[in-house]
Amino acid sequence: MERILKPKENFNPQKLCGELKKEGIDNRIWDKEDGYLLEWDIGEESLVEEVISLHDPVPEPDRPSQEELNAQAIEEIIAMLMEGDKYEI
Known part of the structure; x- marks a missing residue:
């Protein structure tokens, strides 16, 4: 089955x-x-219409890079260690 999707600015094909x-x-x-021309083989047209x-x-936000995730983890570890220093007996 197929359907034309327009105007283009209303769709993010990916x-x-x-x-x-x-x-x-x-x-x-x-x-x-x-x-955009949407083609599909299997699936009810009503479900396709519902998804559309x-x-x-609006694009999904970019995922953080591994470097950014590592930096965030290090900051959190340092904050936890610093927090632990406050409660020494």
Whole structure:
């Protein structure tokens, strides 16, 4: 099955593809001149429509890098150690 998605600014194809896959619907989204072409093999059209209606095109925030996660963990460890110093007997 297929459906044209337009206007383009109302859709984030990468995010929508993931949302559909999460519901068990294998799909492909093609970038066409006048919109995106959504194709899927399995899945009820009503479920696809529901996912599309709930779709928010705002991109997911970037995940922190491993370096940023390590720095945060070190800061938390130092804070815990400093907190422990306050309660020495």
